Amino acid sequence: MITREDIQAKLDSLAKPVGSLGRLEALAVELALAGQSLTPLTRPRRLVLFAADHGVVAQGVTPWPSAVTTAMVETILSGKASSTALATAHGVDVRVIDAGMAQPPRQPWPAHFNHHTVAQGTADLKSGPAMTEDQFDVAWALGETEAKNAVDAGHRLLIAGEMGIGNTTAAACITHALAGIDADTATGSGAGADAAMRGIKRDIVAAAVARLDGRTDKAALAAIAGFEIVAMAGFYAQAARQGVPVLLDGYVTTAAALIAERLCPGTRAVMIAGHLSAEPGHQAALTQLGLTPVLEWQMRLGEGSGALVALPLLDSAGALLCDVARLADIGA
Numbered sequence: 325m326i327t328r329e330d331i332q333a334k335l336d337s338l339a340k341p342v343g344s345l346g347r348l349e350a351l352a353v354e355l356a357l358a359g360q361s362l363t364p365l366t367r368p369r370r371l372v373l374f375a376a377d378h379g380v381v382a383q384g385v386t387p388w389p390s391a392v393t394t395a396m397v398e399t400i401l402s403g404k405a406s407s408t409a410l411a412t413a414h415g416v417d418v419r420v421i422d423a424g425m426a427q428p429p430r431q432p433w434p435a436h437f438n439h440h441t442v443a444q445g446t447a448d449l450k451s452g453p454a455m456t457e458d459q460f461d462v463a464w465a466l467g468e469t470e471a472k473n474a475v476d477a478g479h480r481l482l483i484a485g486e487m488g489i490g491n492t493t494a495a496a497c498i499t500h501a502l503a504g505i506d507a508d509t510a511t512g513s514g515a516g517a518d519a520a521m522r523g524i525k526r527d528i529v530a531a532a533v534a535r536l537d538g539r540t541d542k543a544a545l546a547a548i549a550g551f552e553i554v555a556m557a558g559f560y561a562q563a564a565r566q567g568v569p570v571l572l573d574g575y576v577t578t579a580a581a582l583i584a585e586r587l588c589p590g591t592r593a594v595m596i597a598g599h600l601s602a603e604p605g606h607q608a609a610l611t612q613l614g615l616t617p618v619l620e621w622q623m624r625l626g627e628g629s630g631a632l633v634a635l636p637l638l639d640s641a642g643a644l645l646c647d648v649a650r651l652a653d654i655g656a
């Protein structure tokens with residue numbers, strides 16, 4: 325097993341003053357630990373974007389209807405979304421997965437789209453469980469399969485993204501339940517909720533988590549999650565089993581990471597936090613996982629976009645460990 329001390333010893337042996345690259349050296353340690361390699365690779369890499377809808381949208385937690393999920397997935401599939409522009413800029417392969425959209429995108433579907441929906445959106449978590457345990461298992465297995473396929477195809481760094489109107493409500497429930505913060509702190513504005521909507525959202529989050537009565541088992545998490553969130557959790561768990569680093573995006577992906585760590589302890593060892601989002605509960609979620617974000621740029625788009633922006637810094641960290649000569653090798 326490669327330890328933090330092993331990596332630091334290599335960094336200190338390189339042809340540069342000790343510690344002279346500051347935070348980049350700390351990131352190199354994180355990357356090497358996550359991949360258990362002193363020569364960590366960040367290419368090839370894949371973004372798998374999971375899309376699903378949420379029944380709780382009917383309660384007025386967001387200004388956007390579920391139809392926007394479909395519209396944005398169509399934009400992503402066309403290569404004209406923020407996430408796909410960034411993925412192209414940074415040489416990232418993209419897959420898009422319908423984990424549970426209310427309405428799939430228009431056909432014909434491109435080869436990188438997988439229409440493997442669990443159901444046409446979750447149930448309304450205000451009224452009862454968002455999904456059954458069987459649905460949870462199907463969504464989880466979908467994420468596992470995508471991670472395994474990505475690794476089998478040779479990808480050495482994985483990113484999960486998400487698209488789903490209403491999914492910050494589910495993320496707030498998960499963070500409230502698993503990160504030990506109150507509903508008000510866990511609940512942000514998401515994709516533009518005003519103060520009144522945020523109040524509705526907070527009250528729904530508080531009530532949904534209260535119904536769990538302190539439980540955080542699979543059945544409890546199924547009651548408050550989303551299909552795309554559970555799929556991402558399975559994706560992270562499988563990546564960890566295969567020893568491949570994952571770069572987290574924002575609040576919703578970190579909620580999925582909390583589920584993965586809760587149900588498969590140790591998954592967090594392969595995680596690197598791409599950024600700290602503008603959602604107020606995100607810091608608590610990262611703290612619970614013991615992760616330090618690479619960037620703090622107040623991003624809150626989702627789609628894997630924040631992770632993609634941080635990606636060049638991971639490339640730099642990997643290059644430092646892979647390509648810099650040792651002092652001993654240059655006769656110094």
